[in-house]
Amino acid sequence: MKLAISIVMLAASSTLASAQGVRHVPPADAEAGQDLELVAEAPASTPTLVAHVRTRGTQPFTDIELVRKDNARWVAVVPAAAVVAPGVDYYVTAGDAPVFATLEWPHSIAVRVPADAERRTRDELRAGHRRSRMHALGEWVEYGTKTVNGTKLADHYYRFDADFSYRLWTYPLEEIRVGYTRLLGDTLQAPDQMCPTTEACTAEAGFKVAGWFELGLAAVEGVRFDARMMVMATQDGFAVGGRGEARLGERDASHVALGVEYLAAVGTNGFFRLGWGTVPRLPMSATVEITNLPADHRPTGVRLYYDLGYDVTPGVRIGLRVGYAARNQSVAGFTGGGGASVEF
Structure with missing residues (x-):
């Protein structure tokens, strides 16, 4: 019934327009956020046309x-600015006479929202319309102390990361990050290095300064790959490293992630992380990591740690990390750390 009435009204409008010499063909649809042109054909003597x-x-x-x-x-x-979903209603008059549609029965044009724009809107809502983020995380990793011939051999390191990220949402590029990392530890001396005595000894390992740049790529919503390039000042001089992470889901909500990090002359680690955001304001995750940090000559160890975050206020979060690390079944140590982030 409504369709029939609309057809009758449009037919009446077309008849009136023809009688006054005005012809208007409405656009089929419009795109959100783009200017919309309404064009009419009419002789110069036509009264003022108003949409x-x-x-x-x-x-x-x-x-x-x-x-x-x-x-x-x-x-x-x-x-x-006026072309927004779900659509635009309009009618056209010449003087005081309607020539296309009417006040009571305006014509409606559907407004399409591009897929990227809809996705960007969802991302903005998830981020609370905050694009920038400052983040810092520090941790202590202890593999345990071994005693060989009465000599205690330490095996631990600490790591500190600080970074700034900006959400671009220019898909597939979602985010860029720049950061600084410091990783220093004390572990068993390399076999090709001399100790002061014939007994085994430990030496400093890791690096004091490293800078890195990271891209967050997501061609498909919800599937993300982070790629990082790093330059380090290590014990042996300047070296490069990299990190990659594939993730399904949101980092600060429920997700699964798999990744690897390579630090030349320092070590490699691969990890699997399961995160969940089922408790409001308390995001959590559990990570299993296989690594030989802080020195690439050390045997592979295993770390298991648990992260708990707390949203103090919207955009401000603090976090706690606890876990353990071991290179074999007889000696293990504690992993602990904390961090904070601010979004704006």
């Missing part, structure tokens, strides 16, 4: 006078 426009579902109409486009055509440009 009365509103966003679908709102009450007042805005008047936009049609201006000459060429000898036979007139155009009204609906500004991009």
Whole structure:
């Protein structure tokens, strides 16, 4: 019934327009955030043409006078800010006479929202409309102390990371990050290095300064790959490293992730992480890591640690990390750390 009434009204409008020499063909649809042109053909003697426009579902109409486009055509440009979903309603008058649709029965144009724009809106809502983030994390990793011939051999390191990230949301590039890392420890001396005595000894390992740059890529929403390039000042001089992480889900909510990090002359670690955000304001994750840090000559060890975050206020979070680390079944140690982040 409604369709039949609409057809009758459009037919009546077309008849009236033809009688006054005005012809208007409405656009099939429009794209959100883009100017919308309403074009009419009319002789120069036609009274002033006015398009009365509103966003679908709102009450007042805005008047936009049609201006000459060429000898036979007139155009009204609906500004991009007014072209929003779900659609645009309008009718056209010449003087006081309707020539296309009417106030009571306006014509409606559906407004399409591009897929990237819809995705960006969802990302902005998840991030609370905050694009920038500052983050710092420090941790202590203890593999345990072995005693060989009465000599205690330490095996531990600490790591500190600080970074700044910015959400671009220019898909597939979601985010960029720049950061600083410091990793220093004390572990068994390398076999090709001399100790002061014939007994085994430990030596400092790791690096004091490293800078890195990271890209967060997500061609498909919810599936993300982070790629990092790192330059380090190690015990043996300058070296490079890298890190990659593939993740399904949101980092600060429920997700699974698999990744690897390579630090030349320092070591390699691979990890699997399971995160969940089922408790409001308390994101959590558990990570299993296989690594030989802080020195690449050390045997592979295993770390298991648990992260718990707490949202102090929207955009401000503190975190705690606890776990253990071991290179074999007889000796193990404690992993502990904490961090904080601010988004704005």
